[in-house]
Amino acid sequence: MADTQKLVFMVLHGPDHPEHATIPFVMGCAALASDIEVVLGFQADGVELVRVGVADGIQAPGFPPFAKLLRDFRELGGSLLVCAPCMNSRGITAADLIEGTEIVAAGRFVAEITSATNSLVY
Amino acid sequence: MPATITESELEAITADKVVDARGAACPGPLLEAKKGMGTVPVGAIIEIWSSDPVTKSDIGAWSAKVGHAFLGVLVADGYERVLVRRQK
Numbered sequence: 001m002a003d004t005q006k007l008v009f010m011v012l013h014g015p016d017h018p019e020h021a022t023i024p025f026v027m028g029c030a031a032l033a034s035d036i037e038v039v040l041g042f043q044a045d046g047v048e049l050v051r052v053g054v055a056d057g058i059q060a061p062g063f064p065p066f067a068k069l070l071r072d073f074r075e076l077g078g079s080l081l082v083c084a085p086c087m088n089s090r091g092i093t094a095a096d097l098i099e100g101t102e103i104v105a106a107g108r109f110v111a112e113i114t115s116a117t118n119s120l121v122y
Numbered sequence: 123m124p125a126t127i128t129e130s131e132l133e134a135i136t137a138d139k140v141v142d143a144r145g146a147a148c149p150g151p152l153l154e155a156k157k158g159m160g161t162v163p164v165g166a167i168i169e170i171w172s173s174d175p176v177t178k179s180d181i182g183a184w185s186a187k188v189g190h191a192f193l194g195v196l197v198a199d200g201y202e203r204v205l206v207r208r209q210k
Contacts, residue, residue, distance in 0.1 A: 026148060026149050029152075029153055030180075033152055033155075033156040033184065034187045034188055035188055063147055064147050064150055069149075072153055076153075076156075
């Protein structure tokens with residue numbers, strides 16, 4: 001990265017809220033394109049977004065397809081952290097997640113947020 | 123390049139690369155600009171075509187953030203031509 005700035009976006013909405021699910025990826029891609037490190041943290045229903053096969057069915061009006069944004073985000077080097085307890089409560093296992101995700105717990109989220117330039121919750 | 127570059131001066135520029143992002147919604151044009159910038163040498167000029175009127179301000183902010191030179195905008199038929207010089 002060209003500088004040390006980092007943004008953390010906490011994603012709490014799932015496929016039932018396409019716009020809330022999509023906007024953090026829009027913001028994340030724009031930040032990555034601006035040489036800023038980006039972490040997307042998935043909690044609550046947000047963990048559904050990184051299940052295999054879910055992305056293709058999400059389309060918020062006026063935005064690029066969610067699946068394309070997810071692909072762009074990964075290609076640009078963004079990090080995808082997924083809340084372990086949120087997965088457990090929904091019966092989601094590691095095998096259900098897309099490639100490139102990392103399963104974490106609260107301590108890791110706290111470390112990412114406290115080391116970030118700024119954090120936003122969607 | 124000074125911020126006061128005139129439209130005729132912009133018209134006289136031949137871009138080293140044209141990025142056609144017409145029809146793409148935010149952040150598509152920005153991501154295409156980022157990709158395009160990575161394919162040209164420092165000092166080269168890229169021209170982003172976009173039908174989204176917000177693109178020019180987005181590319182302007184992005185250029186300032188990452189250190190490229192935003193040269194200006196030309197209005198075309200149904201889209202805008204945003205010119206940026208790679209600075210680093």
